[in-house]
Amino acid sequence: MAETVFARPESLADVSTHYCPGCTHGSIHRLVAEVLDELGVRERTVGIAPVGCSVLAYNYFNVDFQQAAHGRAPAVATGVKRARPDLIVFAYQGDGDLASIGMAEIVHCANRGEKITVVFVNNAIYGMTGGQMAPTTMPGQVATTCQLGRDVDSAGHPIRVAELMATLRTPAFVARATVHNPLVSIHAKEMLRRAFTYQVEGTCFSLVEVLSTCPTNWGIPPVEATGWLEKNMLPYYPVGIFKTPESGSREPKPLVD
Amino acid sequence: MAETVFARPESLADVSTHYCPGCTHGSIHRLVAEVLDELGVRERTVGIAPVGCSVLAYNYFNVDFQQAAHGRAPAVATGVKRARPDLIVFAYQGDGDLASIGMAEIVHCANRGEKITVVFVNNAIYGMTGGQMAPTTMPGQVATTCQLGRDVDSAGHPIRVAELMATLRTPAFVARATVHNPLVSIHAKEMLRRAFTYQVEGTCFSLVEVLSTCPTNWGIPPVEATGWLEKNMLPYYPVGIFKTPESGSREPKPLVD
Amino acid sequence: MQRDVIMAGFGGQGILLIGKMLAYAGMHEGMEVSWLPSYGPEMRGGTANCTVVISDKPVGSPVIRSPRAVVAMNLPSLEKFEPDIREGGLLLINSSLINRGAERDDLTVVEIPANEVASELGNPRGANMVALGAYLGATDAVPIDSVIEVIRETFAAKPAVIDVNIEALRKGYELGAAARQPEPVSA
Amino acid sequence: MQRDVIMAGFGGQGILLIGKMLAYAGMHEGMEVSWLPSYGPEMRGGTANCTVVISDKPVGSPVIRSPRAVVAMNLPSLEKFEPDIREGGLLLINSSLINRGAERDDLTVVEIPANEVASELGNPRGANMVALGAYLGATDAVPIDSVIEVIRETFAAKPAVIDVNIEALRKGYELGAAARQPEPVSA
Amino acid sequence: MPQIIISPDSCKGCELCVHACPQQILGMGKKINSKGYFYAEMVEQMRCIGCRLCCITCPDMAIEMKVNGAMYHYFSY
Amino acid sequence: MPQIIISPDSCKGCELCVHACPQQILGMGKKINSKGYFYAEMVEQMRCIGCRLCCITCPDMAIEMKVNGAMYHYFSY
Amino acid sequence: MAKKLMKGSEAIGEAAVQAGCKLFFGYPITPQNEIPEYMSMRLPQIGGAFVQAESEVAASNMIYGAAGAGERVMTSSSSPGVSLMSEAISYLAGSELPVVIVNIVRAGPGLGGILPSQGDYFQATKASGHGDFRVLVLAPWSIQEAADLVQDAFDLADYYRNPVMILGDGLIGQMMEPVEFFEGRVPTKELEPKTWATTGCDGSRPTNVVNSLFLDPEELEQHNIHLKAKYDRMVADEVRFAGYGTDEDYDVLIVAYGTVARVCSTAMEELREEGIKVALIRPVSLYPFPYRAIREAAMKAGSVLVVELSTGQMIEDVQLALARSRPVHFHNRLGGMLVSPDEVVAKVKAMLGGQSEEVHHG
């Protein structure tokens, strides 16, 4: 008898996404869905969709969903979780959504210690609106609003979200992962599993930053895009766990006392 | 002949402030004004007033001023500085203004490396609106929106702004000082001087967090308030320099690789 | 019939409290009442004031530009509100802190050394109660017993202060009532 | 006199470009023109299209619900726009990628194997130019010389591609002009 | 025996699976699917080691895997 | 000789200077100023060491200092 | 329950609790701080939650989440804070979420001042955000009415699945008046269970989605038509107003809402004592606006006086109602200054004496 050992998780709706060929948003969706299945929480999960390429996530997950205003998914998630603490609530956000317009909301949601999970997809660009510079765009990387490449003198350096969030005093789980090849995806899933588990256990806020490709707006084919990610993003955005509820404060001490 | 060795700096207007007796907003104003005088930049300085008890700062400084919407002083300062890079631009902000509603603006202003100076007055409370909880309110501290004391389980821990800002990759000068007694005020002035000097030299963004008292909303007399600050705030908010343009990245490394 | 009064003084003098008590007492008497404080980012150390309206019909405007009575607990309050009082209205001056009389001559003026009276009663923080009592004495806006009832309710948790406050109120009432002799206040 | 056309195809087929060239040529001829792309978060890989209007009077609506002509470069475009064409209008089908004919019988239909023609000319990316040429041949919406001029301007920086594109345009023109024989297109 | 099933209509032709397969047994076909993409195909099913890397890689859930009889679980992920 | 000048009308009576003075020569007066505050007063000018800590402390710029003749600058701040 | 002397802000908070409000998300701003302060104490007592949001932007999106999860929820703010909620209010309307929003209006524009104003009338009634939507707007003139309307607001919000706004001013926020809450209050509307809420798709139903995005314009057009039909139902069924002296004869009809209407009622009494025949009509629902009631009441009068704390906003709706069938006069104060009864009395006399000029908008 043939046994199916890899198939669509129940938490993922049986539809084709609108994502471009090779866009790893799709992979991240599947990892999240698998974790929801494995933890057995699908029927009490509410997802929050951002504004960004994943705005239609509500069509792709087989769980209840709310679509949030641009950047405000953590606030919406707070509303849901405070209203119904028994629900498992996760926000799915892009880098423009979370790190640009939504910076205040994510910092405060984490700092309040809302017991939700944030899946943060860092593809170093504004995908949906056609390739503008994101806060996470790499130095020198070309985007439609920095057509000569990001100039760190006028636009600053890319923001490292996992590092930033890890410095808050309130206990949390913060990690970074990537899905540019299947082996690292296994690590990504492990990070997501831990993040959701902390929520299921009511321990703390959790956030997993996942590096992702945008072949379309990077202007390179999918396979090359995974290479570009590895070569350019990975050194600047190291994967790993940046904070656990046990790790205590990770803020820098004064240089001079 | 009698020589005046301590008098109102020229950058401070000769008017009485509306601040409560013993409120150290007044002291911080004076220190900033002295630094502007000493650097000789009064005539090309533009200050940005926040919404908060220091909303009327434009009446107290003898320099051009813009009054900004609540939390948006860094954005307004960005507008001024980009329009007129020759001006010396500083934003004066309270903890509600900067660390709550204005979190996105301060993080991005610093991250872009705007060559402005931010004077951040942390008095652990919303002064102007009558004593609500601020992001910097201490655990257990009573405020009108946490009348049983700040509960870290539902409101999270106080945000340490200097530490948070210091973790951004873009070069900056970030320090914390306090003015609860005259000797520490001398250090505070030194920090402000360095901050403004970096701007005058066009080096980088600078921010000085200054711990301040709010006798009125803390509900204790001014002298006790300085003691309360020293006993309760100072251990959690250590003074010192957290980042210089030379100190490089201060972000935490992953706990696990 | 409508009574209205603006009570004004420094922040810590308990002005808003006596205004509330007056309104409460009016309510207990079955009257329509409103109580309106000055609000906002007061220049601290400035004046605080409240307007109380007591009426047998629904209260129209809760803001009274020309009040029938003013209780001035300090000089800035006197300066601010004396000009606004209705012709023939009542002006109650706390002479402990204000060392000038009224400037208008078309008012019924009652001067009470509220702080001293309170201190003499061994209740230095009770000046506001003395003033409230004096207002009642001068106007009978609501029966004093009704206010005494409110005092009992208000301080139910601190019985120690009930009696001293009633005493202050009564003393004020006497002074106010005496002052309105021989001609009754029209307000 | 107004000419309007919707040109439609896959994202990468250079549809928007030939639409712009047509509009440019119209402008050079002293006509009023407008060019309007489909826009927004296209489902990538879906269709891209643009509407070009050329008129001797100011262009009214730049959105044309019933165009006088459609250039369909792939099947989804044909399916989407064939029903909208004005009665008696022109339908130009890229038969290289579309292996069906028109469904309506009230149109002038011109089938051009644009990709093959372009490949034969050694310019496989020139299918769009072939199609543009064919549209011109079938309609004379603007003089072909005017478009050739636009090609020269557009590719001024890459002279290598000028001639091959002109060639593709001309070839398309011939095919389009031939197709409209014997009866001229009414559009 | 692992069995790889690629759904032609789910595939967007990104080629990520082709590069992910350690056995190099996947390839791009010459046919266009309903979405207009050339889609991936299994070239040598026999050499498949059932590692599931192709499945994990595919952003579009176009690849399923079945097994007949026993197989190693290389990793539970 | 340092000379301390406290402006009664600028003082808000916060008492911070009184506590800041290492010589303990400042005190609160018994008179009320125009703003309604009891204001600070110099009690023993002669013992003043000119350290300026009172000046630095005062949030309301109510204290000025003059010197007659030479004096140490304890610190330039 | 017995009458209690309550501050408006607290009465609003307590009314919400009585109406089943479980959650409050808000950010401090004068003159309504006592609402969040009250809720921060009160909600934990009933097993609800209070969160001081990091901003009004966040607060307005938190109520979106909580309402989407099916709970009764409120926020409150004052003018600048309400502006910051504009985007979210549009999302709430687009996603058809029931929430109650309290705006204790202060004088603007910009930071302005904190004293009473009616300068947000247009924003509340015509454009609380981008896009083609409406919120139901109720304007109390007393603390008791504020408490009553807040409770009704929750029912109306649920019934129409639409935001409802309470529009007050600093007097409503700060004043104390006697308030009575009625025990065993029944909802004013028959309410259906919130089967659309995102409460977890527990296997028994398809997933629920709370959303305002429609990429297909035909679908969005249908959604817009559906929303418009809802607003039309509000217009048909939810108009509220109160008339004073409108049963009697009168020469002048005064139109005013909120606390300004109280001032006008005092003026009206003074005028009547002098034998001048005046009536007052007070819109209670500002959207839907009582066009017909005002038109009918105006027909009995020779002229109409609109009194507002703005440069003239509601007057446009009054003029739409009257269509120049009666001359309209206008009196206003601005910047936090209040209209006094004397001013209104004087204005009416001026109108009758021909010393006041009719105004036209449009």
Add this chain to the structure above:
Amino acid sequence: MAKKLMKGSEAIGEAAVQAGCKLFFGYPITPQNEIPEYMSMRLPQIGGAFVQAESEVAASNMIYGAAGAGERVMTSSSSPGVSLMSEAISYLAGSELPVVIVNIVRAGPGLGGILPSQGDYFQATKASGHGDFRVLVLAPWSIQEAADLVQDAFDLADYYRNPVMILGDGLIGQMMEPVEFFEGRVPTKELEPKTWATTGCDGSRPTNVVNSLFLDPEELEQHNIHLKAKYDRMVADEVRFAGYGTDEDYDVLIVAYGTVARVCSTAMEELREEGIKVALIRPVSLYPFPYRAIREAAMKAGSVLVVELSTGQMIEDVQLALARSRPVHFHNRLGGMLVSPDEVVAKVKAMLGGQSEEVHHG
């Protein structure tokens, strides 16, 4: 300069540069991304600065700073982003700062869709934020006009010290048409030096303060009166509109603005070809609104047709203008669907044939 075929967004950007705009602060949003993209390339070339703000909230406060420092500055966005600017727009108006804001409106409410809409008419003309203020609103119907109006907008903003909004839609943002810029363009207004700007108080003058806070209500009232007087001057001097066929005889007057008016002009021509007498009047300034022109033009017609991409917003202003003196009919499409000439033709025929119902607002 010679005519160039330009995309609307780029023409708007270039027009701003030609008008002396030195700074642009903005945040991406469809369908106007080409404006910031163009400015990000163009402004550094002229020694100006482009900053991609972290949000529309930030962008709108950045323009505040730059305008306060005396420079010409612009931002652009689309509906949800403009909602996020509400607070800042109110501050800009309160502080009397000259800025140009472009809103390429998309269909709402909420996230809605990205296709053309006129659903932000009320927000733009009546309540771009809290408090009692107005922005001058100009609505182009072609790319050339967009370029011209943007340039005028900078002059008007400076002249009145007030925000000016350009209201367009996706067609204006995305369409290409020939555009001509005139060299040596002179400002349409006589402009005074910006002596009020915060440029450093270089010793020769007292300090300048840019501010909208007035704690004293009497002062704020004066400020409000001053602002109102300014708006009244706009109403007197800045009304813009265009009539088509209004010199001739007509039975039906169509009122429409922006690209919808172009559709109507096509319909008008078709109707005239059929011998049906129709004229079109197109408001170009939406605030101030051409009430009088519309009233006068309507007097020549038997009835009026308002065409909008909304559930009915401008129609309220038309009805204010007409005060029921002519029957008003309405045709609209929603959600990004466009009105077609055929629909307008059919509607006019229905009106004339008695199969269309008059509508009332109010």
